[in-house]
Amino acid sequence: MRADAVLIALSLLLLVMAIVCVCNLRATALDLMEQARAAQDLLAFDPDRAGQEVDALYRRWMSVERRWQFVSIHDDLMEVTLAVSEARDALDCGDTDAAYMALTRTVIALDAVLHKELPTPGNIF
Amino acid sequence: MLTMFIRALVLYILVILLMRLMGKRQIGQLQPYELVFTVIIADLAATPMGDVGVPLLYGVMPIAALMLCYALFSLLTLKSERARVLLTGRPSILVSNGVINQQEMSRQGFSLTELMEQVREHGIENLHEVGCAVLEISGQVNVFPVSQKRPATPEDLRIKTSYENLPLHLVLDGKLQKESLKNAHLTTAWLEQQLSRFPCSIAEAYYCALDTDGVLCVQKKQESRVRFAHALDPKEVCW
Structure with missing residues (x-):
């Protein structure tokens, strides 16, 4: 009984942690995508400001990547790093x-x- | 390489922890849902162990999901009879009073050869001597002989027996077992006094045990004989 309660508490704790991680990842990813699109829009009119925007995106991504390594496939993160560096x-x-x-x-x-x-039906099944 | 080493350690400790929480049952005694948990957990732990490109949490999260299912099923089987039958099944009576239950045998896919093997393993030669054979939910077959064929017990012979329990190990390899001494409501001074009769100290004793008849059994280190002495009145035995 006590062992079961410990197991349930532990697994629920991990579940909550996973939900928080995924929610945080989603918010950050959407924000980064928004920032990348904004930099893209600026490219045609103001390349200097676009450059500052890309620099800011690069710095932010570098700090985000370190945290995401705990929750995401490292090869996928490397793709983003390469693309931002190329930009x-x-x-x-x-x-x-x-x-x-x-x-x-x-x-x-x-x-x-x-x-x-994201736990979408497509991903689950 | 160092990462893989550390990952393997982390996952191994996690799996051991979970197995300890599962209790003391062995593989053959596991319920179906426990067996599935045990089989899958090893594979889940192995994936992130060998691939450093996969976060450790990719292995831990599915284990957490299984852990949740396992604990819930375990609680359910404890609390609900219906859930217990659904998740673990029921024991089946294969032989009753020497008569084979053919319907149950075919339902369980149990052959006569297997049944005979199990019966012989329990020291019974003739199937008609089987009072009851039960196929347990763990897959084990328990066979009980008919009452006329089972060994006689002191109760059958109307013999009065004294209280018996496991002997307490007081000294193991020169080390005092304080918990055992406490269970017997005895003191170190008492033990030292008893050992001085041999003569022997706690550090010199390789093995020392006290049984429920109050007999102290001592074997000294580097000695090949065991010595016995009456040390306690059986009425004073309290474990």
Whole structure:
């Protein structure tokens, strides 16, 4: 009885932890995607501000990635890191087209991470 | 490589912890839902153990889900008769008073050869000597002989027996077993006094036990003989 109660408490604790992690991951991923899209929009009109935006995205992603390594597949996270790095490098070289493409890849990679973690019917079954 | 080592340690400790929480039953005595838990848990723990690209939580979370199911099923089987029958099944009586229950035998997929093997394992040669054979939910068959064929007990022979319990181990390899001494309401001084009769100290004793007849059994270290001495009145035995 007592062992069962301990097991139930432990597993519920882990379940709550997982729910909090997934909710947090979802909010952060949507925010990062929004930031990447905003940088994409700025590319056509103001490449300098777009560059600042991509720098901010890169720094934020680096701190987020460290936390996400506990809850997401590392290869998927690497995809995002590569795409954000490419966007930053392309803007450093003044290649806005390449930066646009890299930001699109960033959004897609973030979306892939998010959709793998969400318990959607498609993911479950 | 170091990561894999640490991961393996973490998962191994987790699985051991869960198995300890499951209790002392062995594989053959597990209920179906317990067996499934045991089989799956090993595989779940192995996946993140070998792949460092997968977070450790990917292994821990499914184990948590199984843990929840296991604990809930365990509670259900404890509280509800219907749930117990549904999750674990019922014991089946295969032989009653020497007569084989053929319907139950075919329902359980139990052959006559298997039944005979089980009967012989219980020291019974003739099936008609079986009073009752029960196929337990763990898959084990318990066979009881008819009353005329079972060994006679002191009760059958109207012999009065004294109280018997397991002997208390007071010293094991020179180390005093304080818990045993406490259970017998005895003191270290009493034990030392008793051992001095041999003569022997606690540190010199390899094995020392006290049975419910009050007899102290002592074997000294580096000695190949066991010595006995009456140390306690059986009326004073309290464990």
